[in-house]
Amino acid sequence: MDPVRPAGRTGGGRRYHAGVNRSVREGLRVTAKQDAPRLSDLMPWSVAPLRLGRSWVRSPDPAALRARWRALVAAEDTAARERLFRPSRARTLYSAVGQLPGQRTATGRLYRADGPCPEPVRIQHGPFDQQWLLPDHRLIDAARPELWRVADARQLYAVEPGRLPQPSGPAVVCAALLPDGRSPAGRPGRIHPLYRRPGGREPNLAPGLLALLARRLDRPVDPAELLAWVAASARHSPDGAVVPLTADAGVWTRGVALGERLLWLYTRGAYVPGDGPPEGCAGPGGRPRMPGGRRPYVRAALPSRGLPRTLAYDPADEALLLGDGGRISPVPQGAWDFSAGGVRVLADWFAGRTGEAEDGTATPPEAGSLAALGPADWPREWTSELLELITVLALMAELAPEQAELAAAAAAAPQLPAVELRAAGVLPPPSSARRPASVLDHHEEGPDGQFALV
Structure with a gap:
């Protein structure tokens, strides 16, 4: 349906259509912000x-x-x-x-x-x-x-x-x-x-x-x-x-x-x-x-036997603490806080290797299952992967x-x-x-x- 034109003014139709066009353009600008494609x-x-x-x-x-x-x-x-x-x-x-x-x-x-x-x-x-x-x-x-x-x-x-x-x-x-x-x-x-x-x-x-x-x-x-x-x-x-x-x-x-x-x-x-x-x-x-100067390094080696059971962060020293003595720094606060999929990335990575969640709960695999067959000690490759992450x-x-x-x-x-x-x-x-x-x-x-x- 055509828009109804205001009556009683000379050139009102032209002015009306100019106003409509401005409104359409402004509406498109608003829509552009709210209607991004999926x-x-x-x-x-x-x-x-x-x-x-x-x-x-x-x-x-x-x-x-x-x-x-x-x-x-x-x-x-x-x-x-x-x-x-x-x-x-x-x-x-x-x-x-x-x-x-x-x-x-x-x-x-x-x-x-x-x-x-x-x-x-x-x-x-x-x-x-x-x-x-x-x-x-x-x-x-x-x-x-x-x-x-x-x-x-x-x-x-x-x-x-x-x-x-x-x-x-x-x-x-x-x-x-x-x-x-x-x-x-x-x-x-x-x-x-x-x-x-x-x-x-x-x-x-x-x-x-x-x-x-x-x-x-x-x-x-x-x-x-x-x-x-x-x-x-x-x-x-x-x-x-x-x-x-x-x-x-x-x-x-x-x-x-x-x-x-x-x-x-x-x-x-x-x-x-x-x-x-x-x-x-x-x-x-x-x-x-x-x-250089900002690369994370292992400052204190992880235990040679067993897997670390805790993961913590020392913001004052920008240090990632693994178990009883393992220490990596510098680890920027932004890396420690980085989240994806609703979880802290570093904590999720650690839990995937040790079964130890950030809240202190543990989910060990069932004894005698195939999932229970895994490293008893921390492999060197995991340290390299952690530094890269x-x-x-x-x-x-x-x-x-x-x-x-x-x-x-x-x-x-x-x-x-x-x-x-x-x-x-x-x-x-x-x-x-x-x-x-x-x-x-x-x-x-x-x-x-x-x-x-x-």
Whole structure:
């Protein structure tokens, strides 16, 4: 219906329509701030977190996984093997399943398995931990094969943590390793691969999004740049992560540069920014390292026997205290306070190796279970991993003010709200964009050695 024009004034219609246009423009500016598109629309294909079904198939120590496999196949009879395996509705010793894509594991029924241990693979566990997994489809309730099909050296992932009543930490975390999607607290999130096919082919983006951004910004935009923008600008909302999109080329360039540094930190140097790692912050292999004089070191060695039972922080000395005597410093307050998925990252990392929670409670594995087979002493590798994690968190905490400044600059600049993306036909994405792409260039072994063509 046409708007009713005020009567009784010459030129009132023109003035009225000018006022309407101003109101529309002002309304769009308000909408732009409140109607940021959701990550789930910008990167339409997403995968649910892995559902292991049994905790013993994952560990921070690969030697523990091999010991657990040996104990399983050495069980004296099928009943003993079943008690160790822990059957579920999805997996039993008699389940017939194929290989996980890209993995060379046996496919015979587990009740008669006697071969070597499947080679453990490194995965991203939760927002910031890196652990090991037995990539055997017979052992995992829901391994998400579609995720493994597109996992390679070119792939990157945006992971939406589970929703929390009071969100804390990043709204989106990124990874180069295949993520399990675990959320330490809250409901499970979603895993968004950047590419729908191996080799960095077919970006997992709403069709037309990159072209629209390129027109509005007057510069080409590639998929990795968009992911960098997501890393720098995504924020929590009741409907999941949202990503404000700027139409200002200067703000975009600034946000991409910040996001590339965040991607470098998230991936522990596996992703290299276009202009290289930040000067003074890259160690051997381009991995993150604090500048000289600020690097954390082991000031007092951890006990040579047993695992530390407590983790504490001394803010006066910027020291992380592990057990009865272990001491690492300097550890900036920002690294100690860093939270993700509703929990303190360093405390969650420590609990994943010792079973000791920050509140003093302990959750030791059941005696006689496969999960109970693990390191009795603190491995040297864990200390190196802890030092790197402290470095990553410290450097990320230092970027928080820059992220806040970017958010303010993006809010003040012209934006591309969801309403404009819908008007341009970018949103909603077609239903086909929410499904995995077919991968027809390789065979996968099915149950009991049969071949399955995907």
